[in-house]
Amino acid sequence: xxxxxxxxxxxxxxxxxxxxxxxxxxxxxxxxxxxxxxxxxxxxxxxxxxxxxxxxxxxxxxxxxxxxxxxxxxxxxxxxxxxxxxxxxxxxxxxxxxxxxxxxxxxxxxxxxxxxxxxxxxxxxxxxxxxxxxxxxxxxxxxxxx
Amino acid sequence: xxxxxxxxxxxxxxxxxxxxxxxxxxxxxxxxxxxxxxxxxxxxxxxxxxxxxxxxxxxxxxxxxxxxxxxxxxxxxxxxxxxxxxxxxxxxxxxxxxxxxxxxxxxxxxxxxxxxxxxxxxxxxxxxxxxxxxxxxxxxxxxxxxxxxxxxxxxxxxxxxxxxxxxxxxxxxxxxxxxxxxxxxxxxxxxxxxxxxxxxxxxxxxxxxxxxxxxxxxxxxxxxxxx
Numbered sequence: 001x002x003x004x005x006x007x008x009x010x011x012x013x014x015x016x017x018x019x020x021x022x023x024x025x026x027x028x029x030x031x032x033x034x035x036x037x038x039x040x041x042x043x044x045x046x047x048x049x050x051x052x053x054x055x056x057x058x059x060x061x062x063x064x065x066x067x068x069x070x071x072x073x074x075x076x077x078x079x080x081x082x083x084x085x086x087x088x089x090x091x092x093x094x095x096x097x098x099x100x101x102x103x104x105x106x107x108x109x110x111x112x113x114x115x116x117x118x119x120x121x122x123x124x125x126x127x128x129x130x131x132x133x134x135x136x137x138x139x140x141x142x143x144x145x146x
Numbered sequence: 147x148x149x150x151x152x153x154x155x156x157x158x159x160x161x162x163x164x165x166x167x168x169x170x171x172x173x174x175x176x177x178x179x180x181x182x183x184x185x186x187x188x189x190x191x192x193x194x195x196x197x198x199x200x201x202x203x204x205x206x207x208x209x210x211x212x213x214x215x216x217x218x219x220x221x222x223x224x225x226x227x228x229x230x231x232x233x234x235x236x237x238x239x240x241x242x243x244x245x246x247x248x249x250x251x252x253x254x255x256x257x258x259x260x261x262x263x264x265x266x267x268x269x270x271x272x273x274x275x276x277x278x279x280x281x282x283x284x285x286x287x288x289x290x291x292x293x294x295x296x297x298x299x300x301x302x303x304x305x306x307x308x309x310x311x312x313x314x315x316x317x318x319x320x321x322x323x324x325x326x327x328x329x330x331x332x333x334x335x336x337x338x339x340x341x342x343x344x345x346x347x348x349x350x351x352x353x354x355x356x357x358x359x360x361x362x363x364x365x366x367x368x369x370x371x372x373x
Contacts, residue, residue, distance in 0.1 A: 007213040011229035016261045018223055020268035022283040052295040058346050061292070066170035068292065068349040073220050075289045080218075088217045099174070120287040127287050146176045 024121035026078035027129070030097045032110035036137050041114065046097055047071050070096060078117045081133050090135050098143040112137040149244070152366035153251060154195075157202060157235050159359035161189035164205070164228060166355055167221075181212055199239035206236045224352035230257055231360050248370065255367030258360050259321050262337065266317025275314060278307030290348035316340070324368050334361050 031041030047067065061068065074096060077089035093115055101113070114137035118129045147155075164185060171182035185208055191201035209229055212220070219225030237250035274280040285291055286300035299306070316336060323333035338361075341354040 004210050004214060007218055008210065008229065008233075011219065011226040012233060014223075014226055014230060014257060014261070016223075016257075016264040017268045018265045019280070019284065021272060022274070022280050022288060025288045027289070049291065050293050053293040058292070061349060062342075062345055062351050062354065063166060064170065065349060065351045066173055069167075069170060069221055069352065070174070072222070072289070072349070073216070076218070076220075076222060086217065092216075095175075122283055122287060 023079075024119035024130075026075055026082075027118045027120060028074055028078060028093060028097070028115055029118055030113065030115040032101075032107055032140070033112040033114055033137055034110055036112060038110075038112065043116070046074070046115070047100070078133070081117060082119070085133070094135075094138055094143050095145055098140055099145045101140060102145060111139055111141065113140040113143065114138075147362065147366050147369060149238075149248060149251060149366065152362045153235060153238050155362040156231065156251075156254075156359060157192055159362065160228065160231050160235065160356075161192040163352075163355035163359045164232075165189045165193075167228075167352055177215070181208070181215060184208060185212075199236065202232070202236045202239060206232055209233075221352050224350065224356045227261070227353075227356045227360065230254065231356070231363075234363075251363060252367050252370065254360060255363040258357070258364045259324065259367075261357075262317040262320040266314045266320075269310075270314045270318065275310055278303055278310045281306045281310045281313075284348075290350075292347065292349045296347060313340070324364075324371065327365075327368060327372075330365065330368050334364070 028046040029043045030046050031043045033041050053061075074093055077092050080086065080089045081093075094113065097115055098113060114134065116131050116134040118131050120127060120129045122128075168182035168185045168189070171178040172186075185205065188201045188205045188208065191197060192205070209232055213229075219229070231254055234250050234254035238247045241247050241250055269275040269280070272280060274283070282300045282303065285297055285306070291297055291299075316333075320333055320337070323329040338354075338358060341350075341357050345351045345354040
């Protein structure tokens with residue numbers, strides 16, 4: 001009950017400090033690995049944004065935007081993982097990557113899945129990226145997607 | 147607008163906004179389908195005005211399960227405003243006296259005003275916002291721009307400087323619109339356009355619908371305060 005109140009109170013007594021500072025921004029990257037310690041992973045950004053969006057697609061997204069909103073939820077999970085790491089946030093990211101990969105051809109040689117969180121920020125006039133979190137890999141087939 | 151009319155309009159708009167959000171959850175995972183399917187049904191009852199206020203009470207209870215499911219709001223500020231509106235509306239129905247009901251609903255209108263004013267305040271004390279650098283950072287490397295082509299806006303320093311001051315200025319003067327109803331209506335049109343731009347540029351469609359849903363609360367509050 002106390003934990004629920006802790007989740008609800010920030011909504012009932014909001015801070016409204018939207019974009020007060022532009023903090024380092026997380027990117028979720030994933031790789032399929034041969035084994036747990038496999039260093040040869042081909043890291044890819046999870047759901048890279050499109051090069052451009054047509055006015056019609058922009059308009060449609062006003063009413064139907066599930067993938068983007070899910071990506072924003074993963075940004076929240078990524079920020080939570082570097083702030084106060086929890087199994088919940090890690091599970092959510094694994095689950096959502098796994099759900100997308102289930103639609104792709106199987107790669108039996110690389111049964112392990114890992115992700116990492118690269119945080120992009122600006123120092124002076126240079127944009128840099130630093131990996132701040134990388135959990136232990138999990139077997140893709142064993143990740144529950146439900 | 148009377149209190150019952152304003153509450154009814156707000157709860158209807160909020161229920162429609164929550165239906166829109168909930169539909170987006172039906173396409174992915176089974177455990178989300180159950181939670182958000184139930185929310186759609188309850189929102190339908192709110193829109194239809196059936197068994198009031200119990201569907202709202204049930205939605206407030208369900209909101210706790212959803213908070214637990216995602217260990218917080220699914221989509222940050224927009225979900226927080228939705229939760230605030232839901233709980234204020236529920237209290238506006240359940241509290242025993244008209245004065246307390248007004249207080250609960252007025253709190254929602256006041257928080258809407260603060261959502262703009264505080265957002266402007268925290269920006270203007272930041273030198274990066276005053277120089278336009280912060281907005282350039284949003285376009286250059288934040289997770290929000292919906293397309294890579296928008297990253298190029300980071301180079302338009304003069305435009306971003308003007309946009310930064312326009313946003314901060316609007317947010318800070320917004321409470322003054324409460325003094326005169328036509329000014330408030332004009333302010334809400336500008337604010338709605340601002341949310342629409344955020345939805346188009348940054349994919350924040352939930353903000354657009356949720357904030358719009360709460361506008362009747364501030365219109366009522368203005369009438370109540372400036373009688």
